Amino acid sequence: MFDAAVASASPFHVLAQFLPEKPKGRCVVVGAGKAAASMAAALEAAWPDVPLEGVVVTRDDHAMPTRSILVLEASHPVPDERSEQAARKILQAVQGLGADDLVIALISGGGSALLALPAEGITLGEKKQIARQLLHSGATIAEMNTVRRHLSAIKGGRLAQAAYPARVVSLIISDVPGDSPAVIASGPTVRDDTTALDALRIIHKYDLTLPPAAEALLKREADQSRTAPPPMAEGNSVTMIATPFFALGAAAEVARRAGVTPVILGDALEGESSAAGTLFAGIARSVKQHGQPVKAPAVLLSGGETTVTIRPGEKPGKGGRNTEFLLSCALSLAGEAGIWAVAGDSDGIDGTEDAAGAMIGPQTLERGAKLGMSVEDFLKRHDSYSYFKKLDDLVMTGPTLTNVNDIRLILVL
Incomplete structure (x- = not known):
């Protein structure tokens, strides 16, 4: 199920069906994110007869x-x-583009860090300092990116404004x-509806410096x-070519067939x-013990x-x-029979570590105890990877070259 969810978001599977009409003028490709390179390669495969040019940036x-x-x-x-x-x-x-030219923007998660062009008067070092604080603050991704947009010279639609009068077609994972x-x-290609006051409220909410x-x-x-704001071309468009819901649907289909x-x-x-x-452990136990909200065999x-x-x-x-x-789920399940789970980031990297995620089952706590490991201690130290x-x-x-966020599956038999 996990593999099917990740595969459903591959640019080579989905990108071609969302391409616009081929342009009369130049076709410039730009992009940023963990999937930017695979999206660029998929675009070249889909349009072998179109002279493409441009640049994208992805993670190491x-x-x-x-x-x-x-x-x-x-x-x-x-x-950096x-x-x-x-x-x-x-x-x-x-x-220097014209109205007959087309910009295809290939955007995916991770682009905020990869397109780090500070606004005038701010240094990259200062932006890095802010990024580290945001990552550790508990702020949501929407809150983090609100602050990033208002400290950037390229985000918050500024890339699309720079391309005017060319039309910008944004294909987004x-x-x-x-x-x-x-x-x-x-x-970077979408007009920003938030304000600097919104960014300041987030800074104050999390007591950031x-x-x-x-x-x-x-x-x-x-x-x-x-x-x-500076103008954008009227024909600009934004299309989601892969989303977390699409990926969960692919996993659900595998479950049904089984x-x-x-x-x-x-x-x-x-x-x-x-x-x-x-919370999710509690729902899984309800399925196992009471058949609510669904009877086993089921997957959440x-x-x-x-x-x-x-x-x-x-x-x-x-x-x-x-x-x-x-790790928290395993602690709450306390070895409940018949329940297994996997959770991982679809890009193959959970946070900053080299694993996408992990798996748990009824024997997880017992096996850990035999190695002298205390789940509570590892949770307290935020050391779940080591456990x-x-x-x-x-x-x-490894890198999956796509990114539709986290995929969590709890199997109850």
Whole structure:
């Protein structure tokens, strides 16, 4: 089921059916995200007769061979100098275009860090400092990207504005709850409806410390009356070519064919990973013991993006939101017979570790105890990766070259 969910989001399976009419003029391809290189390669395969040019940026070790589209790599989740250089090259690629030209923007999750072009007056070092704080704050991806947009010279629709009067067709693989195109990669081709005041509220909500230049920029923008933004071409369009819900549907079909009833609990779930693990364990036990909300055999499917909050003074171990979810789930299930689960990030990387996620079953706690491991201790230290590594229960897919966020499946027999 997990493999089917990931495969359903492959650009080579879905991209071609969403391509627009071929342009009269130039066709410039730009893009950013963990799937940007595979999307570029899929586009070249679908349009072998169209002269394509342009540049995309993806995460380290996520590149693919392409014929004419330049593929760059940069750091994720914290940007580096290559992220800034890639953003500048992408802006340069859309300069001087005309109304008959077409820009195809290939956008996927991870683009926020990979397109790190600071707004005027802010340094990359200051943006990195803000990014680290946001990652540890417990902020949702929508909140993080609101702040990023207002400190950027390319996000929040600024890339599409730079391409005017050329038409921009954005093909997007969603990795965010709700599939908002303004949130995915911080919306470089989508007009931003949030304000600097929204960004400041998020900063204050999580008690973050902004560098003076960044705080001054947000306050200056908030104090200024709203003026008309630079124009975008009227024919611009945005299409979701793969989403978390589509992926869960693919997993559900595998379950049906195996005689297991699928229940999709949601594709946009958020909240603390450990709390979600406890909650989902309770639902699974209800299925097992009471046949509610569905009778076994059944599988509970969910997507979205939970969070792991690192509080001031904590020194976390190795872990990600999926492994922390599973460790909490296993603790709550307490060895309940007939229940197994897998949770992993569809891009193959859970947080910053080299695993997509992990698996649990009725023997997980017993096996850990035999190795002298306390689940409570590993959860407290946010060291879930290390726990599953010692059990050899990590799910190791390597980079999948797509990204529709987390996929969680709990099988009850």
